[in-house]
Amino acid sequence: MITGIGVISPLGNTPEDLLNGLREGQSGIAPFTQIPTDALPISNGAEASAFTGHISDYGPLEKTLQRTIRKGSKVMCREIEMGVAAAQLALHHGGHNPDDFNRDRTGVVYGCDYIMSLPEEYAEGIAACTTDGEFDFTKWGDLGLPKVNPLWLLKYLPNMPASHIAIYNDLRGPNNSITLREASAGAALSEAVSTISRGHADALVVGATGSRVHTLRTLHASMQEKLAADTEDPSRMSRPFDTSRDGSVVGEGAGAFLCESLEHAEKRGATIYGEVIACSSSAVGPAAGDQPMRKGFANVLRGVLQAGRQNGFAPAEGKVDVGHIHAHGLSDVDTDICEAGAIADVFGFPGDQPPVTTAKGHLGNIGAGSGMVEMIASLQSLSSELFPIRNLNELDPNCLIAAVTSNDQPAGTNFINLNITPQGQTSAVWISKPR
Incomplete structure (x- = not known):
């Protein structure tokens, strides 16, 4: 059961701000303010500009915890800070009171990508080993390494969000870190559901954080992936499923849930916002033949539907x-075609499909944090109207989906979230309003 929600996003740092921004057609994509663009082919991305790293971004905290997090921020890069902040916001939103939780049975499962160090970490050391513009590696051990902060690595390890969250809140139960790029959030939630279901925990803070807005990470993305070209209006750069799309947009953000067993949530009188019905994952690479991503998307869609049938949420047969x-x-041109093809493979023609939307037209690709931010947006919209796909003016004829293009489409009472990595690791999560 989902009993608390926290989010850091390019459209704001509350679930309400996120959903309102999506429904109003706002875009978080704008000129970069955090990174230099001289060496980049792009100059725009979706920054979580409302997140400054100030202690107030972590929500209401006791004075002791405020001091602890301020001290810990010295060994937290921005990606980790956003992840910790989302978790603290989720704990507060869920009414977390340590007296109502068994610390030994409350833990953390967090998704994160590999985190790249900032070049500034090594600048002084490199300068000490450079003469007349030439770097001498033989001097590194004696002259360069001593100039590097001995705690620098702690700022960039992908297991640190889960570590900090557990330490700050004295959560002594299961602790796990998932690093599957864009599939991280779905995989983390799947692991959390399994951990609680098998009786190893009563409650878990589950989330994911990601940033592709980074001096080196953005450069790597521009070299390894197809990014959208700059446009006069940056908000037009991300155009999912549109015939004119030309690539993805880098973004950043984080999201978190407080998850509990039904028994534990009811015992403490918690408000239940959603129920995780089923999770599924797959990994399909080039060896699978043409359009491996299409197979990956179809695998997790079929897997999550089958799991939903097995636990009684869906009928054993039929629609x-x-x-x-x-x-x-x-x-991305090819990825969108594969995803749309998989949806058609599983559900049939658009008239037989559930409505399909996405937040990436507003937020870009947040990387490991994408799935969690997207799940929060969809969960907030249940039993109300769904947000349309931004910048979808002409649906690609190769993407036969029931695309949401207006604000009057009901969101229903449940949804499936999909995410995939360029390497074909795919996750799906099915979430419903509590039954």
Whole structure:
């Protein structure tokens, strides 16, 4: 059961701000303010500009915890700070009171990508080993390494979000870190559900954080992936499923849930916002033949529907009532075609499909944090209207999906979220309003 929600996003740092921004068609994509663009082919991305790293961004905290987090920020890069902040916001939103939780049975499962160090970490050391513009590696051990902060690595380890969250809140139960790029959030939630279901924990803080807005990470993305070209209006750069799309947009953010067993949530009188019905994952590479991503998307869709049938949420046979699909919607030409093809493979023609939307037209690709931010957006919209796909003016004829293009489409009472990595690791999560 989902009993608390926290989010850091390019559209704001509350679930309400996020959903309102999506419904109003706002875009978080704008000129970069955090990184230099001289060596980049792009100059725009989706920064979580409302997150400054100030202690107030972590929500209401006791004075002792405020001091602890301020001290810990010295060994937290921005990606980790956003992840910790989302978790603290989720704990506060869920009414976390340590007296109502068994610390030994409350833990953390967090998704994160590999985190790249900032060049500034090594600048002084490199300068000490450079003469007349030439770097002498033989001097590194004696002259360079001593100039590097001995704690620098702690700022960039992908297991540190889960570590900090557990330490700050004295959560002594299961602790796990998932590093599967864009599939991280779905995989983390799947691990959390399994951990609680098998009786190893009563409650878990589950989330994911990611940033592709980074001096080196953005450069790597521009060299390894197809990014959208700059436009006069940056908000037009991400165009999922549109015939004119030309690539993805880098973004940043984090999201977190407080998850509990039904018994534990009811015992403490918690408000239940959602129920995780089923999770599924797959890994399909080039060896699978043409369009491996299409196979990956289809695998997790079939897997999550089958799991839903097995636990009684869906009928054993016949049509399954899915309120909507929150697609990966990368805005990459080939990836969108594969995803749309998989949705058609599983659900049939658009008239037989659930409505399909995505937030990446507003937020870009947040990397490991994408799935969690998207799940929060969809969860907030249940039993109300769904947000349309931004910048979808002409649906690609190769993407036969029931695309949401207006604000009057009901979101239904449940949804499936999809995410995939360039390497074909795919996750799907099915979430419903509590039954």
